[in-house]
Every structure is written in C-alpha cells, then in structure tokens.
Amino acid sequence: MSTADGSPDDGATKSQPLTIAQLAELARVSTATVSKVVNGRAEVGPETRALIERLIREHGYRPQRRRAACAPLVELVFHALEGEYPTEIAKGVEQVTREHRLAVVLSQLQHRDTPGKGWIEGVLSRRPIGVISVFSSLTEAQREQLATRGIPLVLLDPRGDPAPAVPSVGASNWNGGLMATRHLLGLGHRRIAAIAGPDYALASRARLDGFRTALDMAGVPVDPELIGRGDFLVEGGLAEAERLLRLPCPPTAIFTCNDGQAAGVYRAAYRLGLRVPDDVSVVGFDDLPAVRWMNPPLTTVRQPLTEMASAATEMLLKLARGEFPARHRVELGTELIIRESTAPAAG
Missing domain, CATH: 1.10.260.40 (lambda repressor-like DNA-binding domains)
Structure with a gap:
C-alpha cells in the first residue's frame, strides 16, 4: 500500500x-x-x-467520532492583549458563547503575525469546536491542520487579506476613512494630515484609502508630507504628530487610523502648547469607551467591535454544525461619532 x-x-x-x-x-x-x-x-x-x-x-x-470528541470550547486568539480593543472583542464572543454554554480559551501572540511553535498542538489537544483569530492569521500548515481535524477557523478584523477559503468578519474601514475626512473638509479644513497604522494591516490601508478618496473628490491634493506612518500605538501617534505639528506649515486637522494614535496627537499638542480643537482638530477610529472621557471628548469613527465579535462567533458555530454561512466575508458598517475634538478651521 x-x-x-x-x-x-x-x-x-x-x-x-x-x-x-x-x-x-x-x-x-x-x-x-x-x-x-x-x-x-x-x-x-x-x-x-x-x-x-x-x-x-x-x-x-x-x-x-467526528463531533462527539470536541470540547465545549471556543479558542480566541489575539495579536496582543493591550488596551480596550481586546476587551470589546471578548464581550462580543462571550455574549454568544454564554447562550450556547460554551467556554472560551484566550491566548495572545505577543504582537506576532501568526502563532508560534507549540500553539497548534495545544489547540488540537483541547479539541475546541472552532478558532477565532483576531487581527492575526495562521500559517497555511496550521490552517490545514485545523481543517483536517474538522476544526473551523474564522478571522476577525483580519490583519491582512484573508485567503479566499477562510471566513472573516471586519468593518467598512474605507467608508470610515471617507466619512472622517469629509467631516473635516465640511468644517473648512484643507491642510489635513493622516496618521496611518502599519502597512501590513488591511484595515489601515483601507482607512487611508478612504482618506485619500475624500480629498480627491473635494479637489484637495494629497500632500505626501502630511501622511504619517504609525503603529496603532499611542507612542507612534505622539511621534508622528510632533513631526507634523512642527512643520513650517502644519496641518489644521489630523485623522488617525485608530483611537490610540489620536491620544498620541493630544499629547503632542499639549507638549507644543497647542489646543484641541482650537489649533488642531482630531478624528480617531474605533470609538473605544475611554475616548468619550478624553479632554476634549474625541470625534471618532465607531467600529462595532462587540457586534463584529458576536457575528464571528455565530459564523463559527454555523461552520461547526456543518452549515455554510450566507457570506464568506462580512463587513459591518462604521459610523462617525461627532464630539468636541473637531471645530471649524481658523480663519
């Protein structure tokens, strides 16, 4: 044989x-x-x-014994456990798993793109009903190992462009970037900067594309000097905002591709003796709970993280039952939340 x-x-x-x-x-x-x-x-x-x-x-x-051997567990894998982002995700997963009397196993990759050595062996030994990977991915070999054991995988807020066969749930990032920039344009701003996230992040690229599209539709040239590259962290937003605000002709408004970087802009403005929004308007992206308590409260694009997590979990349970989801890729809508960090352009 x-x-x-x-x-x-x-x-x-x-x-x-x-x-x-x-x-x-x-x-x-x-x-x-x-x-x-x-x-x-x-x-x-x-x-x-x-x-x-x-x-x-x-x-x-x-x-x-295909399903009888599975434990009543959902494996939830995070790129990193920092800030409020994973908390909002975990809430959405738990809302669904609680209804189905399932437990959640939580792990983090410590900022790695894919799980390291030993992770897949742990998953296979636990025999969960499925895996949700948040802002991260799996290697092709890891995906195959899950598939051959009948363990479904769903990507949530995918880090890169998902493989066609891998189900995923995300948000309308491009439209969010478009809305944020149109809001600033409507306030009369024309010298608008953007602080993007890392280049590898699909969400960051889409938000920046929406920003550029809004400027193009308004007939405002995109100034490469006003495009900053961050890392989705406060420190990256601070460094880029200080560079932007020290330019000979600084921006009157800054759109950041997540709320953490917006907090960095606030800190940079404070260091330079500037006021938000009198001297510079700021728009973030995510609408994490803490931003409404920033001073001033942050105008931001709401990404429905809890709802996205619930949708991903429901999709995973369907796959575990042998059902096919109506759509392989799901995008939930984003919404502009206007608060006090934006104001009409001076002059």
Missing part, C-alpha cells in the same frame, strides 16, 4: 479521507503514534510527525 518512505503507491486511493488505522499503515507506524499527532500531543519525533501530517494533507483524515 505504500513505498519504503511512506509515500502512497499506485494502488492507494485519494477519494476518501483515511482513518487513523489507514494512516498508520501508510506511514508504517502504530495507530497510537498517529493518534498522538492527530490530537496534538508532543511525544512524536519531528520526522515522523512531518510524514504523518503530509499524509493527512494528501489524503485527508476521517475521525471515527
């Missing part, structure tokens, strides 16, 4: 996923060894593990 290196011979069939026993025969190992790999246990050598994983990718894996 197999050659000496464990590769299938001409008589092997790829039409049906294989059981643990069939995989063990192909790999010329015990069923216990295959079971350890399937369940994410660590006591298997790297070469044997790689061989078994390759056979699973090539042939598929057919569990003998």
